[in-house]
Amino acid sequence: MSPDEIAETSQLYHARIHRAALVLTGNPWDADDLAQETFLTLARGSDRFAGRSAVYTWLYGILLNLERRERRRIGARRRKLQVLWGNEATEDRSAPAAETPLEVAEWKKSLWAKVAQLPDGQRQALVLRYSERLSYEEIAQAMECPLGTVKSRIFNGLASLRELLDADLDVALVPAYPQEDLHHAV
Amino acid sequence: MRFEPRLYHEDGEENLLAKGDAPASGFGDHSDLPGEFAELAEQLSDDADSLARCYPPRRLSNCGAVRDGVNRRNRRWLRWSGAAAAVLLAVGTWKVVDDRASRDDSPPVHTISSVAASSRGAPSDRPVAVDEHSLAAAKPTTIESELAPSIFRGLTGAEQEAVLDLIQDSAPHSGQLTI
Numbered sequence: 001m002s003p004d005e006i007a008e009t010s011q012l013y014h015a016r017i018h019r020a021a022l023v024l025t026g027n028p029w030d031a032d033d034l035a036q037e038t039f040l041t042l043a044r045g046s047d048r049f050a051g052r053s054a055v056y057t058w059l060y061g062i063l064l065n066l067e068r069r070e071r072r073r074i075g076a077r078r079r080k081l082q083v084l085w086g087n088e089a090t091e092d093r094s095a096p097a098a099e100t101p102l103e104v105a106e107w108k109k110s111l112w113a114k115v116a117q118l119p120d121g122q123r124q125a126l127v128l129r130y131s132e133r134l135s136y137e138e139i140a141q142a143m144e145c146p147l148g149t150v151k152s153r154i155f156n157g158l159a160s161l162r163e164l165l166d167a168d169l170d171v172a173l174v175p176a177y178p179q180e181d182l183h184h185a186v
Numbered sequence: 187m188r189f190e191p192r193l194y195h196e197d198g199e200e201n202l203l204a205k206g207d208a209p210a211s212g213f214g215d216h217s218d219l220p221g222e223f224a225e226l227a228e229q230l231s232d233d234a235d236s237l238a239r240c241y242p243p244r245r246l247s248n249c250g251a252v253r254d255g256v257n258r259r260n261r262r263w264l265r266w267s268g269a270a271a272a273v274l275l276a277v278g279t280w281k282v283v284d285d286r287a288s289r290d291d292s293p294p295v296h297t298i299s300s301v302a303a304s305s306r307g308a309p310s311d312r313p314v315a316v317d318e319h320s321l322a323a324a325k326p327t328t329i330e331s332e333l334a335p336s337i338f339r340g341l342t343g344a345e346q347e348a349v350l351d352l353i354q355d356s357a358p359h360s361g362q363l364t365i
Contacts, residue, residue, distance in 0.1 A: 031243075
């Protein structure tokens with residue numbers, strides 16, 4: 001790809017990649033960084049694009065890899081901090097901890113916040129399917145896995161999401177301070 | 187219930203996506219999914235749409251950065267090949283210098299062809315007849331003397347000859363003397 005082609009591709013698909021990044025990360029700042037990193041990776045490695053799939057499925061593949069790597073990095077850092085602070089006396093915090101991921105309210109209220117709790121494969125398949133509206137074949141190309149795996153990930157992802165929502169509903173139905181049953185008292 | 191999803195984008199929508207346009211908002215009816223899952227899928231799509239509306243992408247201001255990325259890749263290739271050439275040149279130069287230095291440091295080698303020739307005091311430039319059998323049988327003897335390299339430096343041919351005679355006389359056994 002020539003530099004002009006890469007710049008044109010970036011302009012063409014930036015909105016779509018940013019949208020997927022937004023749903024995946026939960027905030028527009030990380031989404032901006034992630035989208036930009038995706039196109040920089042495209043620029044650095046465009047000679048590796050073999051043309052066996054569409055450019056945008058390749059871009060989604062880059063995006064998913066970058067996002068997965070970033071999540072692992074954040075997860076590892078959080079675990080290290082937990083180890084470091086595990087023995088520290090807990091005090092009331094006036095501000096959220098530094099390692100707390102930043103997410104916008106609209107995302108937290110959406111179903112995508114629940115999707116974020118699913119395993120990587122299911123989460124990413126659901127994003128490509130229901131946010132990006134890719135076909136199963138395109139998702140299989142982007143995720144580099146068989147078509148059957150994509151279908152099962154989407155189905156299992158939806159089932160897991162349903163269970164998460166049901167569990168939340170059960171918790172919500174239980175009163176915080178159940179009235180004490182005093183019938184046994186004389 | 188068995189899950190048998192129906193594939194979308196088989197006709198027009200594929201081309202729409204390939205052009206980089208935003209996905210159509212009326213995407214699919216999710217009829218391939220069980221009822222409760224279809225509702226979830228619908229809500230996921232709606233949530234993604236509203237999120238994208240709330241936080242539209244900033245203009246890709248760093249298009250230049252992307253372009254720079256390509257130029258940087260080309261420059262990087264040049265830089266790596268230049269660095270490799272420089273390393274090869276440095277190694278080659280070092281090798282040559284090292285070889286030359288080791289050659290300068292090594293002591294000069296003087297060979298006395300036969301004991302008889304030296305013992306008779308024959309001039310060094312005069313040919314000496316040597317028995318081939320005795321020469322083949324004679325094992326070259328190397329006299330390792332700490333003084334030998336310095337002794338032979340700066341001596342004339344006659345002086346070297348004299349020193350060799352002295353060394354030869356003090357040698358424990360006869361044979362070819364090599365220093």
